[in-house]
Amino acid sequence: MSDASINTQARASHGDAEFGDYFALLxxxxxxxxxxxxxxxxxxxxxxxxxxxxxxxxxxxAVGGGASGAxxxxxxxxxxRVMKRTQGRPIPAGKVTEGEALAVGVALxxxxxxxxxxxxxxxxxxxxxxxIFFYVVIYTMWLKRWTPQNIVIGGAAGAFPPMIGWAxxxxxxxxxxxxxxxxxxxxxxxxxWALCLFMKSDYKDAGVPMLHVTHGRRVTxxxxxxYTLLLAVVxxxxxxxxxxxxxxxxxxxxxxxxxxxGAISIWRRDEEISEADGYKREKGFFALSLAYLFLHFGAILxxxxxxxxxxGGW
Amino acid sequence: MSFREEHELHKRRFGRNVGVAxxxxxxxxxxxxxxxxxxxxxxxxxxxxxxxxGH
Numbered sequence: 001m002s003d004a005s006i007n008t009q010a011r012a013s014h015g016d017a018e019f020g021d022y023f024a025l026l027x028x029x030x031x032x033x034x035x036x037x038x039x040x041x042x043x044x045x046x047x048x049x050x051x052x053x054x055x056x057x058x059x060x061x062a063v064g065g066g067a068s069g070a071x072x073x074x075x076x077x078x079x080x081r082v083m084k085r086t087q088g089r090p091i092p093a094g095k096v097t098e099g100e101a102l103a104v105g106v107a108l109x110x111x112x113x114x115x116x117x118x119x120x121x122x123x124x125x126x127x128x129x130x131x132i133f134f135y136v137v138i139y140t141m142w143l144k145r146w147t148p149q150n151i152v153i154g155g156a157a158g159a160f161p162p163m164i165g166w167a168x169x170x171x172x173x174x175x176x177x178x179x180x181x182x183x184x185x186x187x188x189x190x191x192x193w194a195l196c197l198f199m200k201s202d203y204k205d206a207g208v209p210m211l212h213v214t215h216g217r218r219v220t221x222x223x224x225x226x227y228t229l230l231l232a233v234v235x236x237x238x239x240x241x242x243x244x245x246x247x248x249x250x251x252x253x254x255x256x257x258x259x260x261x262g263a264i265s266i267w268r269r270d271e272e273i274s275e276a277d278g279y280k281r282e283k284g285f286f287a288l289s290l291a292y293l294f295l296h297f298g299a300i301l302x303x304x305x306x307x308x309x310x311x312g313g314w
Numbered sequence: 315m316s317f318r319e320e321h322e323l324h325k326r327r328f329g330r331n332v333g334v335a336x337x338x339x340x341x342x343x344x345x346x347x348x349x350x351x352x353x354x355x356x357x358x359x360x361x362x363x364x365x366x367x368g369h
Contacts (some may be wrong), residue, residue: 016323016326016327016330017330018326018329018330019327019329019330019332019333019334020333021331022330022333023333050351050355051345052348052351053348053351056344056347056348059344115344117346119348
């Protein structure tokens with residue numbers, strides 16, 4: 001046993017983690033996406049809320065998302081220890097115990113839901129509670145280790161924040177908020193499967209039945225193309241709803257053109273070609289997918305922000 | 315004169331305590347701010363209370 005491992009085990013057993021270690025349990029990078037999409041949902045919704053209520057609502061949605069991340073790390077600690085990508089997380093690194101992660105997750109989940117209900121309304125709070133339940137129970141505990149479709153259905157958890165932001169203002173659900181949900185929902189599979197193609201050994205080692213592990217890489221490439229085409233239909237179709245407009249339509253046409261071209265490129269390649277250039281196209285497609293979602297929601301935000309000045313919307 | 319040399323562990327605990335203190339102070343500020351906003355907007359007036367509950 002190395003000195004480093006003795007040191008990290010001692011830290012965990014004595015419960016002397018740093019504050020930042022507990023914060024890392026909340027998956028800050030995922031939380032930033034939650035904050036952004038929820039904020040767009042809130043700002044694009046018809047009506048208004050007091051700026052301080054809006055700020056607090058986004059904060060509670062972020063805390064709820066972070067809490068579900070902590071619960072995910074608690075349940076998946078065994079997998080995280082095996083996968084290279086996740087070995088630096090607080091539990092496998094020995095900085096935080098599994099019990100602490102569970103306690104942080106449960107406490108913050110309850111806190112976030114109750115506070116959102118009190119600050120905004122109980123429809124938004126119920127949606128946040130369902131999101132946490134969906135991510136922790138449906139995705140983490142059930143689907144992830146059971147079916148290669150795990151990321152398809154589980155992607156719904158990451159798609160709820162704009163709906164919650166919308167519900168903070170309107171107190172309900174509408175076609176626009178459902179479409180914002182669908183955009184993220186349809187985006188998740190090609191985004192994640194592209195990552196799987198170049199992080200290939202991790203999921204196999206951990207025994208997680210990802211599509212490329214159970215059905216092979218050819219099928220995964222086919223699936224990326226099909227889901228990207230379906231995503232393009234949803235993304236461009238959204239331009240003709242209440243949250244769309246010329247800015248959004250232009251953005252969607254350009255981005256979906258690039259995204260479909262990337263998916264076709266991945267579909268036409270095989271493993272030999274990909275390995276020869278170090279999965280260059282797959283990595284490029286993954287990077288584009290991050291910009292894709294950010295810019296689509298950015299365009300929705302631009303439409304909502306410019307509408308009062310006569311520029312946004314149709 | 316210091317009787318005890320400060321260990322790295324104490325620095326870590328201090329950082330954690332400061333973090334928890336900041337979180338608690340933020341919580342107080344948020345609850346106070348939300349109360350001010352809701353009371354000044356009249357959310358808790360009898361005629362508005364039903365709207366706040368979503369009825």
